[in-house]
Amino acid sequence: MTTTTRQIQLTARPQGRPQPSDFRTVEVELPDPADGQVLVRNTVLSVDPYMRGRMNDVKSYVPAYGLDEPLEGGAVGVVEQSTSEDVPVGATVQHMAGWREHAVLDAGQVRVLDTDAAPASAYLGALGMPGLTAWVGLTAIAPVTDGDRVFVSGAAGAVGSLAGQIARRLGASKVIGSAGSADKTAWLREIGYDVALDYTAAPIGSQLRDHGPVDVYFDNVGGDHLEAAIQHSADFARFALCGGIAGYDTPVPGPRNMMLAVARRLTLRGFIVSDHAELAGEFYRTVGPWLASGEVTYRETVLEGLDRTVEGFLGLGEGANTGKMLIRLDTAE
Ligand SMILES: NC(=O)c1ccc[n+]([C@@H]2O[C@H](COP(=O)([O-])OP(=O)(O)OC[C@H]3O[C@@H](n4cnc5c(N)ncnc54)[C@H](OP(=O)(O)O)[C@@H]3O)[C@@H](O)[C@H]2O)c1
Numbered sequence: 001m002t003t004t005t006r007q008i009q010l011t012a013r014p015q016g017r018p019q020p021s022d023f024r025t026v027e028v029e030l031p032d033p034a035d036g037q038v039l040v041r042n043t044v045l046s047v048d049p050y051m052r053g054r055m056n057d058v059k060s061y062v063p064a065y066g067l068d069e070p071l072e073g074g075a076v077g078v079v080e081q082s083t084s085e086d087v088p089v090g091a092t093v094q095h096m097a098g099w100r101e102h103a104v105l106d107a108g109q110v111r112v113l114d115t116d117a118a119p120a121s122a123y124l125g126a127l128g129m130p131g132l133t134a135w136v137g138l139t140a141i142a143p144v145t146d147g148d149r150v151f152v153s154g155a156a157g158a159v160g161s162l163a164g165q166i167a168r169r170l171g172a173s174k175v176i177g178s179a180g181s182a183d184k185t186a187w188l189r190e191i192g193y194d195v196a197l198d199y200t201a202a203p204i205g206s207q208l209r210d211h212g213p214v215d216v217y218f219d220n221v222g223g224d225h226l227e228a229a230i231q232h233s234a235d236f237a238r239f240a241l242c243g244g245i246a247g248y249d250t251p252v253p254g255p256r257n258m259m260l261a262v263a264r265r266l267t268l269r270g271f272i273v274s275d276h277a278e279l280a281g282e283f284y285r286t287v288g289p290w291l292a293s294g295e296v297t298y299r300e301t302v303l304e305g306l307d308r309t310v311e312g313f314l315g316l317g318e319g320a321n322t323g324k325m326l327i328r329l330d331t332a333e
Contacts, residue, residue: 125324154220299323
């Protein structure tokens with residue numbers, strides 16, 4: 001019977017790019033679940049770019065992580081003890097108590113997963129928050145209509161790889177993606193991107209020039225990519241501002257060509273996926289079958305063991321992942 005468990009804590013607010021020394025792994029007592037609680041043994045942890053923002057002590061749409069407290073994040077695991085009728089022992093569940101081996105949670109804080117429909121890890125990626133983000137961006141924020149030219153930055157990541165495939169199925173006539181290596185752009189072509197631009201080979205603006213004008217831009221990167229998309233936009237183009245990873249560690253200059261948003265009557269709209277929970281049902285009903293049939297595909301980059309969680313998180317800023325970055329704690333799963 002396990003009495004202690006390991007968790008990763010934030011020990012310092014990162015300045016610029018986070019360092020391994022901003023984190024520590026701590027062994028703590030594992031409490032017994034109280035009435036209405038479950039004990040979950042985590043099997044897969046998610047690391048996500050938004051976590052960088054939560055490491056700063058600033059007011060945002062999610063609270064900052066506490067110092068010397070365990071970090072939080074999406075995770076899936078197996079229920080080992082339960083005092084709740086709703087969540088049986090043995091169930092595979094999803095919750096937000098990641099960055100740790102075990103979690104004791106109220107039954108209402110976990111969601112029982114259907115692992116016949118998809119592997120548990122998919123609920124952290126293609127069939128989870130990142131996939132829903134792509135769906136929200138392209139249906140509610142910058143809706144794709146028949147014949148649109150769509151540009152997706154960060155296209156080989158968890159959100160971007162779904163966004164390109166969804167855009168195609170929503171009627172896009174041309175889907176353009178950018179990513180940071182030749183291997184990644186080769187994969188983008190495999191999954192149906194018509195044009196895949198390696199932004200490390202030449203400035204993204206000069207490469208995009210040959211493929212515009214863009215009707216819809218799904219922005220995961222910000223910085224030079226946002227400026228390029230504005231430069232090569234069509235009149236009345238719609239931009240879904242999803243993220244700006246180029247500036248998460250150190251802010252990057254804003255686009256120098258914002259006046260084109262006036263001249264071309266652009267719509268630039270930011271969004272946070274958690275504001276759009278009402279679209280989750282439509283997302284599962286539509287994208288779920290595409291994933292189940294293999295018509296829409298996804299990749300995972302998986303590191304093994306809690307000790308590699310920080311490495312996985314830091315790898316997001318270095319392009320170490322293709323598709324969803326995950327940490328697997330239980331190789332038997
Ligand atoms: N608004 C929302 O509700 C919401 C929800 C989820 C995610 N997001 C945002 O969506 C974006 C993608 O998230 P994700 O989970 O799918 O992450 P991801 O794309 O799977 O991983 C991050 C990727 O960003 C790229 N990258 C890192 N630094 C870069 C730079 N300086 N310039 C260009 N690309 C860079 C890397 O790929 P390369 O090798 O191609 O550089 C890396 O693989 C992030 O900005 C995230 O914050 C927003």
